[in-house]
Amino acid sequence: MKVTEEILNKYIDGELEPEILEELNDHLTKSKEDLERLRALQALHRSLSKIELEETPEGFTRAVMFRINKKNKARHEQKYFIGIITSIFILFSIAISGYVLYLIASSSNTTNQMGETFTNIKSYTQVITDLLEKLFSGNNMTILGSILSITILGSAYYFFEIFKGIKSNITS
Amino acid sequence: MKNITDIEVIESVLKGNQNDFALLIDKYKNKAFSMLKRMLRNDSDAEEVLQDCFMKAYKALNNFKGDAKFSTWFYRIVYNTALTKLSAKKRKIESEMISIDDHDDLEDRSINISEQFSDSTELINKMIEKLPPSYSTVINLFYMEELNCDEISKVMNTSVANVKVMLHRSRSALKDIIIKKNLIPELL
Numbered sequence: 001m002k003v004t005e006e007i008l009n010k011y012i013d014g015e016l017e018p019e020i021l022e023e024l025n026d027h028l029t030k031s032k033e034d035l036e037r038l039r040a041l042q043a044l045h046r047s048l049s050k051i052e053l054e055e056t057p058e059g060f061t062r063a064v065m066f067r068i069n070k071k072n073k074a075r076h077e078q079k080y081f082i083g084i085i086t087s088i089f090i091l092f093s094i095a096i097s098g099y100v101l102y103l104i105a106s107s108s109n110t111t112n113q114m115g116e117t118f119t120n121i122k123s124y125t126q127v128i129t130d131l132l133e134k135l136f137s138g139n140n141m142t143i144l145g146s147i148l149s150i151t152i153l154g155s156a157y158y159f160f161e162i163f164k165g166i167k168s169n170i171t172s
Numbered sequence: 173m174k175n176i177t178d179i180e181v182i183e184s185v186l187k188g189n190q191n192d193f194a195l196l197i198d199k200y201k202n203k204a205f206s207m208l209k210r211m212l213r214n215d216s217d218a219e220e221v222l223q224d225c226f227m228k229a230y231k232a233l234n235n236f237k238g239d240a241k242f243s244t245w246f247y248r249i250v251y252n253t254a255l256t257k258l259s260a261k262k263r264k265i266e267s268e269m270i271s272i273d274d275h276d277d278l279e280d281r282s283i284n285i286s287e288q289f290s291d292s293t294e295l296i297n298k299m300i301e302k303l304p305p306s307y308s309t310v311i312n313l314f315y316m317e318e319l320n321c322d323e324i325s326k327v328m329n330t331s332v333a334n335v336k337v338m339l340h341r342s343r344s345a346l347k348d349i350i351i352k353k354n355l356i357p358e359l360l
Contacts, residue, residue: 008347009340040350044343047296048315054206057219061197064226071227072190 001027003034011038012045074165081158100124178242182233193233197226200243203317204250210300210308211254221257225250240326247317247327251309258305295358299346307342314339 001023010016011024028035103124135144176195184192204225208218228249236245300308306328313319313327321339325332350356 005344006340009343012343036351036356037347040356041343041347043356044296044346044350047293048311051293051296051316053202053316054209056201056205056222060201060219060222061194064197064223065191065194067223067227068190068193068230 003027003031003037008038008041012041071166074162078162081162085155100128179238182236182238182242185230185233190230193226193230196229196242196246200246201226204247206316207247207250207309207312208254210312211251211305212257213301217257221253222250225253228253241323243317244319244323244326247313247319248329251327254305295355299349303342303345307338307345310335310338311342 003024007016007020007024011021016024028038104121134140178196178199181192181195185196201222205218205222208221209215212218212221225246229246232249236242300311303311309328310324313324314321319327321332321335324335328335
């Protein structure tokens with residue numbers, strides 16, 4: 001019988017067919033060389049099964065949890081900031097819409113006629129357009145531009161700090 | 173004390189108890205560290221990669237569906253991250269990770285064991301170190317993590333037959349050293 005490496009390995013794993021197993025057992029009583037091969041493999045198998053695990057350095061779990069908590073904190077801050085910006089924008093939009101609706105509604109109450117309501121909408125739209133034109137012209141434009149620039153710069157700096165934090169989290 | 177399953181821990185983490193993730197870290201850190209040390213052959217690289225693996229696992233915990241065991245899913249992250257690290261170090265071992273045909277140097281790698289060892293564990297560790305990373309990973313997952321060939325194939329993204337071939341060839345290569353150096357008494 002030719003005892004291949006596959007046969008020996010299957011013997012170790014208990015995967016040999018009963019007939020081949022019987023033939024092998026019979027063969028091993030006659031072949032000292034193959035028996036030595038099997039004994040070496042069995043010794044290796046036992047040693048590998050008993051091998052102990054390597055231990056991580058002390059404080060490993062703490063270090064990973066610290067990184068996780070730091071990352072979560074940065075994510076919360078980012079969400080908080082985006083939430084504030086979104087809320088301001090929504091509140092601003094609601095305020096404008098509310099104001100326009102209020103003007104329309106108060107006007108509609110007195111006249112109660114659809115045609116006049118549409119005329120009113122048109123006139124109030126004109127009022128808002130005039131107001132915006134007034135805001136974005138002359139000195140007002142300079143003031144608004146400055147406020148807008150400061151807001152953009154502040155936001156950009158905040159975002160830069162957040163991304164710097166995330167980047168350092170990833171690289172650390 | 174009641175044994176908490178991995179799934180229960182994951183559910184708890186996903187509910188917002190993020191500190192429960194430490195339970196999973198404690199459970200798998202030494203097993204994964206042993207695997208990484210054998211693949212990367214460097215303590216600090218192994219520790220750094222393992223931290224990244226836990227971070228990735230935490231981040232992707234929502235994607236864990238529970239179809240496979242958490243251990244299989246996590247070891248897959250570990251294995252792939254280690255491969256990325258190895259390729260970043262330009263060791264160019266990618267081809268030997270999966271191929272079962274390129275084993276010419278398997279015996280050559282293991283011949284130079286001539287030092288004296290205090291115990292059989294040290295000797296075995298030294299011999300495993302001589303194996304290519306894919307082979308040492310198979311040995312590690314099979315014996316130390318006690319995964320079966322099917323689970324190992326999922327971790328390494330290869331076929332079960334391929335895993336068995338790698339396992340057999342690793343053992344045969346190690347066995348040949350044992351015979352050549354007459355190390356059977358050392359292991360008994």
